[in-house]
Amino acid sequence: MSKKTSQHHDVNPINALDDHEFLAKLVVGIGEVAEITGIPQRQLRYWQEKGLIKAIDGTGITTRRFNYLEIKKILLIKELLDEGFTLEAAANKVEKRMELINSTFKKFKNRHKDI
DNA sequence: ATTCTTACA
DNA sequence: TGTAAGGA
Numbered sequence: 001m002s003k004k005t006s007q008h009h010d011v012n013p014i015n016a017l018d019d020h021e022f023l024a025k026l027v028v029g030i031g032e033v034a035e036i037t038g039i040p041q042r043q044l045r046y047w048q049e050k051g052l053i054k055a056i057d058g059t060g061i062t063t064r065r066f067n068y069l070e071i072k073k074i075l076l077i078k079e080l081l082d083e084g085f086t087l088e089a090a091a092n093k094v095e096k097r098m099e100l101i102n103s104t105f106k107k108f109k110n111r112h113k114d115i
Numbered sequence: 116a117t118t119c120t121t122a123c124a
Numbered sequence: 125t126g127t128a129a130g131g132a
Contacts, residue, residue, distance in 0.1 A: 031117065041118085042125060062132080063118055 023068040027056060030064045033071060039078055052077060052091045073098075 011018045034041045047053050048064065053073050055064040066074070073094055080090035 029118080040125075042127085045119085046125085 026068050026071075027065050028067075028071065030066070033066055033074065037071070037074060037078065039074065044074065047074070047077060047087075050087070050091070052087070052094065 030041050030044055053070050076094055077090050
């Protein structure tokens, strides 16, 4: 297609399965996250420092990397702050939401152990 | 070029 | 929080 050496299979823009594959592999640096979300790097580092979000950890990795789930949390925190919640309140709401989501899917998981 | 920590306004 | 310094 393009001239490049992208040895990738085509990704259909209206295929949800491709979206999942893409999102599952997505790993982004702090600069890109800041650029796209509009949240300053300074703030992202602060949130991580406070434990609201976590960067991908790996031996040898010195720079912050964020995955799909963390980016979703980042967007949620931003919304909550815009709505007027304090950072601490936002942190509690995010934690509560993650617990709800995890416990809920854990139940589905147990009902579908056959998968 | 990009990110990191530390520190000060 | 924004920004600057100085190292990786």
